[in-house]
Amino acid sequence: MDKIRVLLVEDDPFWIENISRELRVEADIAWAGTASTREEAVQVVAQEAIDVVLMDINLTENRLDGIEAAQDIRREFGDRIPIIMLTSLKEKDVVMTSFKSGAVNYITKASYPDIVEAIRAAHRGRASIHPDAAAIMRQEVKLMDLSPSEREIYELKRQGYNKTQISERLHKSLNTVKTQLRSIRNKLFP
Numbered sequence: 001m002d003k004i005r006v007l008l009v010e011d012d013p014f015w016i017e018n019i020s021r022e023l024r025v026e027a028d029i030a031w032a033g034t035a036s037t038r039e040e041a042v043q044v045v046a047q048e049a050i051d052v053v054l055m056d057i058n059l060t061e062n063r064l065d066g067i068e069a070a071q072d073i074r075r076e077f078g079d080r081i082p083i084i085m086l087t088s089l090k091e092k093d094v095v096m097t098s099f100k101s102g103a104v105n106y107i108t109k110a111s112y113p114d115i116v117e118a119i120r121a122a123h124r125g126r127a128s129i130h131p132d133a134a135a136i137m138r139q140e141v142k143l144m145d146l147s148p149s150e151r152e153i154y155e156l157k158r159q160g161y162n163k164t165q166i167s168e169r170l171h172k173s174l175n176t177v178k179t180q181l182r183s184i185r186n187k188l189f190p
Helices: 013-024 038-047 065-077 092-100 109-123 131-144 148-158 163-170 174-188
Strands: 004-009 029-035 052-055 083-087 105-108
Touching: 004 013, 004 038, 004 109, 013 029, 013 109, 029 038, 038 052, 038 065, 052 065, 052 109, 065 083, 065 092, 083 109, 092 105, 105 109, 105 131, 109 131, 131 174, 148 163, 148 174, 163 174
Parallel strands: 004 029, 004 052, 052 083, 083 105
Antiparallel strands: none
């Protein structure tokens, strides 16, 4: 049985050590090494027979260079090499951008023990979304149900404004703001 050759694109020695230890005990997974920059990632994929890439998003000072590396790999090699994003970032924009860049899964580092099954699923061509990413995406989908006015109020509430401050800031009556907040609650938390 051929082993699944995995490249880890990560710059933090702590995570390199923990993830490599986790993968090296698996009989069906071969540790193909690490790359720590966007450029190294593309180079290793070009030179080695890589089956799955585990990609950190934040490799250097450029916060999203892992996403850029995923885009580079997609551009050069198409969809034949699945990319799993592995990160501590949980922002919805980062999750969505990761999937747009061609990632087949998104796993937070706190859930790194789940990586082994994600690698196997990606290698089999199964699309899967880790529960962390699914929760973030579900919230985003719920926000899409809000009207533009409700989204504006939701963002202000999220930033810590109270009903009176929102009313004053948006030049709406307090009753209108209360009604819209109730509508937001009903849509987001049915």
